[in-house]
Amino acid sequence: MFCPQCGKEYAQQVNFCCQCGVAMVAPTRRRKQLMRSRTDEKIAGVCGGFAEYFDMDSTLMRLLWLALVLVGGWGLLAYIIAWIVMPEEPVAEAAPAATPSKAG
Ligand SMILES: [Zn+2]
16 A cells, blocks of 8 residues: 555555545556447447446446437437547556565
């Protein structure tokens, strides 16, 4: 663990920094970002990206979206907007940083 505020390092898992009291974040956990999926795409990866973001099944997300399209056409508009607005997932996922060695 590593305090983002004061830079104090902790050997064990702590939730708050003893020195400055800031909430600790696990270095491996990345903030979720709404992005078009490259690995799970049928048209533009919008549904796949949403499914990933909401931890949902991508098929269920597509069905929900399709229902929105059929109901009033808003789903189609929303899809096109999401297509334009959402960034695409990076091509190659960078390997997570290795745990810092104890030596040194
Ligand atoms: Zn701190």
